[in-house]
Amino acid sequence: MSRTEQLEKTKGSQHWLQLAVNSNPNSLDAKIRAALALKGDESIVWRSPLENDKYSEYSDQQFLKAVGLEDKLGRRSLESFWPHRGPVWDGLATTSRGDVILVEAKAHLGEIVSPACGASEPAMSLIRKSLNETREFMGVTGGSDWAGTYYQYTNRLAHLYLLRVLNDIPAWLVFVYFLNAQDVDGPTTIQEWKNK
16 A cells, blocks of 8 residues: 555545646645745655546655655664554655655645554554654653544654654655635635634
């Protein structure tokens, strides 16, 4: 399941991201460029979800391959950090300067809350170890369970930590929150997303 072909979606965050990447990338790119402070001559190259790749989404070693990192994790490998069947990325891109952009997209408020991690042992032990390592690096205190309700969010942070901190790869995690996705009764203002 490291490369999953998708049909062209007709609603929700997958639909809106597919549309943005394939039909109007300049609009999405402009927002990402501003958020990442990319220089004027630096471009974004989308790797997923591409129409000519059957809108495929990637995980595990295939996500690394899609962004040109299959042999670049020299200090800490993906396999030593996370078990098979890791996060499936909504979008992947690279920049002309070599940065990696990991994308998670949302179109309605219900997508913010995710199910808890359902992995069994020994995978669960490795996941918890890596989540705790990420949490400690970030200085997060408190008793929240990172394998619980917001697991989708925390496992994305952990993968950014793997790339950026453990392997010194210029990587960014971009959360794309769509407005006015009437097909799924999505938020109409930025404030609605912030209040969640």
